[in-house]
Each structure stands twice: as C-alpha cells, then as structure tokens.
Amino acid sequence: MSKVVLITGGSSGIGKSIGTFLNTKGYIVYGTSRNPQHYKDSPFPILTLDVKDGETIMKTVQDVINKEGRLDVVINNAGTGITGPIEEIPDTEIKNNFETNFFGPLKVIKAVLPQMRKQNAGLIINITSIAGYMGLPYRGxxxxxxxxxxxxTEAYRMELKNFNIKMTNVAPGDFATNIAAxxxxxxxxxxxxxxxxxxxxLELMNTHVDHGSNPNMMAEAVCKIIETNNPKVHYKVGAFMQKFSIVLKRIxxxxxxxxxxxxxxxx
Structure with missing residues (x-):
C-alpha cells in the first residue's frame, strides 16, 4: 500500500522537489501552501495551510485523513529565512521567524500525532538547516x-518511542532555491x-544560494529516510565543506x- 505523505511548504524549492520525487516513486503526496491557487500545475495536490494558523493545520490534516484513511509521513518543510544585525532586527520579525520555523512545525506535529498513534505507526521529518548547528553572523x-x-526533535523522539512513531531531522546546506527572495x-x-x-x-550569502546544490539531492535523501526502518536522529545534506563545518565545530x-x-x- 502506498504511503500517504504530507509536505508543508510543498509548492516550491526543496518541498516541491521532495514532493515531485516521491510522487514519481508511487507515494501519495499532498503539499501545502498559504496560496495553493498559484500552483495549479503542481504534479501533486497543493492544499491550503499556514503553519502560523492552527485552524488551517487542523483542517488540512483532517481533510487528508478523511480522504486517504491514514497519514504515514509528515515533512515539516515550511520555513522562512531572516538576515540582519540582531540588534537591528525588529522584535516582531524575530518572533515571526520563530512562529514559522519553530512553533509552526510544533503545531503540525501536535495535529498529526493522534492519527499516527491510532495507526501505531508514522514518521515525522523536520527540515532544519546546517545553519542550526552554529550561530552564524547576520543569520543568528x-x-x-x-x-x-x-x-x-531529539526530545520528541524519545517521548514517541512507545507509540512506534519515528522522528528525525534533515539539515540541508545551501541549495539553489528561491529562499533568498x-x-x-x-x-x-x-x-x-x-x-x-x-x-x-549578505552578498556572500546570496552567492552561496545562487551556487547551491541541486534540491533533488534533498529529495533523494528524504526518500531514503522514509524507506529506512530506523531513521537516525540527525541527517545532513549538502556540500562536503558545509557538512564538515559541523565536524569542525565539534572538535x-x-x-x-x-x-x-x-x-x-x-x-
């Protein structure tokens, strides 16, 4: 039976690449966007969901469950970038970033856990960033x-062990997407x-994205994780030096x- 996959932020960039790849592999894929009407040519359905809006999360999750009868994999991909001197970034923008990148995924997880517990199975993949392993200047x-x-995620994994629900992080490096825009x-x-x-x-960061890796690399990595019986706690995907920077920080x-x-x- 084909697994049912829900991808937040599945309309563009890494999320779209993951969804398109999984779709070709026979998975039943649903993506989400705040404005799904803009993506009518998507190879998989794009549903309305704003990770900052709990009501849209609950409705979309329930719609998928009602249609498919189950929800096997959830990929928390929706996120947003932010740059600037920390002193000069307005507090509202800092809070907005955490609402999208941190509290948003938590809302999605809470919405899907009851169904996954009922199934006694499920996988949640949180798309983080290699930048999350270090405090980077002007990207703090x-x-x-x-x-x-x-x-x-490290804590959540342990709390979910008894329910046969698995959770993991995938930290991408710089990929050629429209994240800078x-x-x-x-x-x-x-x-x-x-x-x-x-x-x-800022100029250096934009250059890194412009010359970033092909997002299909992330799609293939995520597919392998889904097909793994016991996913690891952390995965890093990207150029060698970006992944090696985490090793250097450790030693x-x-x-x-x-x-x-x-x-x-x-x-």
Whole structure:
C-alpha cells in the first residue's frame, strides 16, 4: 500500500522537489501552501495551510485523513529565512521567524500525532538547516530557530518511542532555491555601525544560494529516510565543506572555530 505523505511548504524549492520525487516513486503526496491557487500545475495536490494558523493545520490534516484513511509521513518543510544585525532586527520579525520555523512545525506535529498513534505507526521529518548547528553572523535568528527545532526533535523522539512513531531531522546546506527572495532582510542603514560587514555578508550569502546544490539531492535523501526502518536522529545534506563545518565545530576549541567563521565572512 502506498504511503500517504504530507509536505508543508510543498509548492516550491526543496518541498516541491521532495514532493515531485516521491510522487514519481508511487507515494501519495499532498503539499501545502498559504496560496495553493498559484500552483495549479503542481504534479501533486497543493492544499491550503499556514503553519502560523492552527485552524488551517487542523483542517488540512483532517481533510487528508478523511480522504486517504491514514497519514504515514509528515515533512515539516515550511520555513522562512531572516538576515540582519540582531540588534537591528525588529522584535516582531524575530518572533515571526520563530512562529514559522519553530512553533509552526510544533503545531503540525501536535495535529498529526493522534492519527499516527491510532495507526501505531508514522514518521515525522523536520527540515532544519546546517545553519542550526552554529550561530552564524547576520543569520543568528535563523540559526537559533532551526537549532531549536533540532533540539526539540531529539526530545520528541524519545517521548514517541512507545507509540512506534519515528522522528528525525534533515539539515540541508545551501541549495539553489528561491529562499533568498522570501527572506526577511533587515534594511541596510547608511548610518548603521554594521553597514559594511552586513552588506558584504549578505552578498556572500546570496552567492552561496545562487551556487547551491541541486534540491533533488534533498529529495533523494528524504526518500531514503522514509524507506529506512530506523531513521537516525540527525541527517545532513549538502556540500562536503558545509557538512564538515559541523565536524569542525565539534572538535575545535570554540574560539578557534569562531575565528574560522569570522575569516570566512571576512569580519
């Protein structure tokens, strides 16, 4: 029997690549978007869901269950970027980022767990980020929101063991998607003490995305995880040096690693 998969943020970027790939493999795939009417040419259905709106989450999850009778895999992919000097990012934007990247996935998880418990089976994949393993300059809020999702997944996994529900993190590096277009950028202020370093770092970040890996790499990785009996706690997908940066953080003294990052970003 084909597994039923729900992907938040499945209309573009990594989410669309994952959904398209799984669809070709015979999975029953549903994606979500805040504006599904814009994606009528999607190879799989796109349903209305805003991860900041609990009502849309509950309705869409129930609609899928009513139609298919089950829900086997949920991929928390919806997320948003944010850049800027932490001092200059408005509090409302920081809270908004956490609402999308952290509290949103938690709302989705809470909505699907009753069905997965009823089935005595299920898999939840949280798409985080390699940036969530380290505090990156001018991406500190993003690093924090993704890092929080990484850590809470570790705890959640243990709490769900008795119900045969599995959960894992997949941390992508830089992929060639449209994430930069939807990212909140704190404005470059001419009189800001961070003006030059923020400007240079922003240009470097955009270059990384423009020259990022093919998102199909993430799609293939997620498919392998779904087909694994006992997924690991953490997966990292991306260029070698991006994954290796996590290893370096683990083995190097903090100040040495900090200096490496500052040299990389020319700070």
């Amino acid at each position: 809020v993003y690093s924090a929101s993704k890092g929080a999702l990484e850590l809470i 939807g990212r909140y950028h704190a404005p470059l202020l001419d009189d800001s003490p961070y003006y030059k370093t923020y400007k240079d770092t 190097l003294p903090d100040t040495v690693y900090e200096k490496l990052l500052m040299n990389h970003y020319k700070l």
